[in-house]
Amino acid sequence: MVTRIYENSQFDESTNGVVVMVEPYSQKEQIQQVVYRILDANLDRAREGLRIIEEWCRFGLNNAQLALECKRLRQEVAKWHTPELRAARDTPGDPGTELTHPQEEQRASIKSVLQANFCRIEEALRVLEEYSKLYQPNMAKACKQMRYEVYTLESSLMGHQRHQLLWRSRLYLVTSPHESLLNNVEAALKGGLTLLQYRDKTADDSLRLEQARKLRQLCHIYGALFIVNDRVDVALAVDADGVHLGQQDMPIAVARQLLGSQRLIGLSTTNKEEMQAAIAEGVDYIGVGPVYETPTKLGKVATGLEYVSYAAKNCSIPWFAIGGIDANNINDVIDAGAERVAVVRSLMQAEQPTLVTQYLLSQLNRIKPEL
Ligand SMILES: Cc1ncc(COP(=O)(O)OP(=O)(O)O)c(N)n1
Numbered sequence: 001m002v003t004r005i006y007e008n009s010q011f012d013e014s015t016n017g018v019v020v021m022v023e024p025y026s027q028k029e030q031i032q033q034v035v036y037r038i039l040d041a042n043l044d045r046a047r048e049g050l051r052i053i054e055e056w057c058r059f060g061l062n063n064a065q066l067a068l069e070c071k072r073l074r075q076e077v078a079k080w081h082t083p084e085l086r087a088a089r090d091t092p093g094d095p096g097t098e099l100t101h102p103q104e105e106q107r108a109s110i111k112s113v114l115q116a117n118f119c120r121i122e123e124a125l126r127v128l129e130e131y132s133k134l135y136q137p138n139m140a141k142a143c144k145q146m147r148y149e150v151y152t153l154e155s156s157l158m159g160h161q162r163h164q165l166l167w168r169s170r171l172y173l174v175t176s177p178h179e180s181l182l183n184n185v186e187a188a189l190k191g192g193l194t195l196l197q198y199r200d201k202t203a204d205d206s207l208r209l210e211q212a213r214k215l216r217q218l219c220h221i222y223g224a225l226f227i228v229n230d231r232v233d234v235a236l237a238v239d240a241d242g243v244h245l246g247q248q249d250m251p252i253a254v255a256r257q258l259l260g261s262q263r264l265i266g267l268s269t270t271n272k273e274e275m276q277a278a279i280a281e282g283v284d285y286i287g288v289g290p291v292y293e294t295p296t297k298l299g300k301v302a303t304g305l306e307y308v309s310y311a312a313k314n315c316s317i318p319w320f321a322i323g324g325i326d327a328n329n330i331n332d333v334i335d336a337g338a339e340r341v342a343v344v345r346s347l348m349q350a351e352q353p354t355l356v357t358q359y360l361l362s363q364l365n366r367i368k369p370e371l
Pocket residue numbers: 172174197199201229230244245246247248249266267268269286287288320322342
């Protein structure tokens with residue numbers, strides 16, 4: 001027998017303070033207590049995590065449907081939290097209450113808070129599923145089902161977040177190879193950039209993956225969206241927010257199948273037929289250009305401001321004017337109807353990318369600050 005026996009000692013008033021030993025736990029009972037404690041702790045963990053997500057859906061997104069789904073899951077978890085399991089709680093005797101990780105003490109963005117808490121809920125449900133097999137197999141089945149429902153909730157919520165941020169983004173930086181790629185991008189993020197595309201037409205795949213991973217991490221820290229140009233496989237490998245495709249790249253339907261409904265797909269368009277086809281194919285945004293001829297995309301004929309005006313009147317999804325846009329001509333593009341622009345050289349070759357980002361954003365925000 002182990003020390004647990006003595007922890008079961010009780011003070012008995014009827015024997016004038018003589019300590020009475022109660023029956024020691026058998027080994028089987030001790031294990032049962034441990035299982036109960038694990039179930040109790042993880043039921044709490046799952047509910048707390050769901051509550052944190054729910055608060056964001058309710059107050060941050062004003063999304064009643066997502067908030068309701070969190071609440072339903074919370075109540076489903078609560079159903080399994082019986083008095084028998086609660087009675088096993090021994091917080092003072094739990095060495096885990098002291099354990100924290102530095103990453104838990106600080107979060108870079110709402111996205112990090114949400115991701116950390118989805119992880120927490122999913123882990124808790126997995127623990128519940130395994131240990132409740134020793135308790136009630138029905139509970140194990142229910143926890144497995146709930147875990148899948150949480151995965152679905154996570155993908156809807158993250159997809160929703162992505163779309164919201166896309167709609168709010170007015171400036172899109174498309175990168176070009178640069179010796180200080182990360183510093184340059186970070187400077188733009190500091191200036192308020194919320195949408196980045198990694199574009200490198202010549203790098204080999206190992207460098208491409210390494211850079212994409214680092215850029216995604218950077219965007220994650222600044223709460224910006226991260227898109228990969230051309231390569232669906234790289235986008236998936238680094239868990240990017242989406243991919244940008246051209247008319248000659250992978251068909252949209254195939255990319256959608258690979259990326260799922262929650263990641264973003266952008267498509268370049270140069271005329272109204274391509275624009276209408278892109279919308280019909282269900283892309284999330286389009287590029288509109290090249291507005292001006294540009295050395296970044298040599299040989300592509302400029303569409304001029306006419307196509308920008310057409311997009312302003314006819315495009316129902318977010319669109320970004322692109323091609324030769326800089327601080328000198330951005331107001332002409334805005335006057336033609338653009339609310340969003342994408343640039344390469346203006347920021348990649350800027351001496352002070354933070355300032356240029358701020359300037360471009362200030363011009364774009366001038367028209368309709370409420371986007
Ligand atoms: C925002 C945005 N618009 C257009 C493009 C060009 O895409 P594509 O035509 O596929 O050409 P490449 O960029 O792959 O050379 C883009 N990348 N981003």
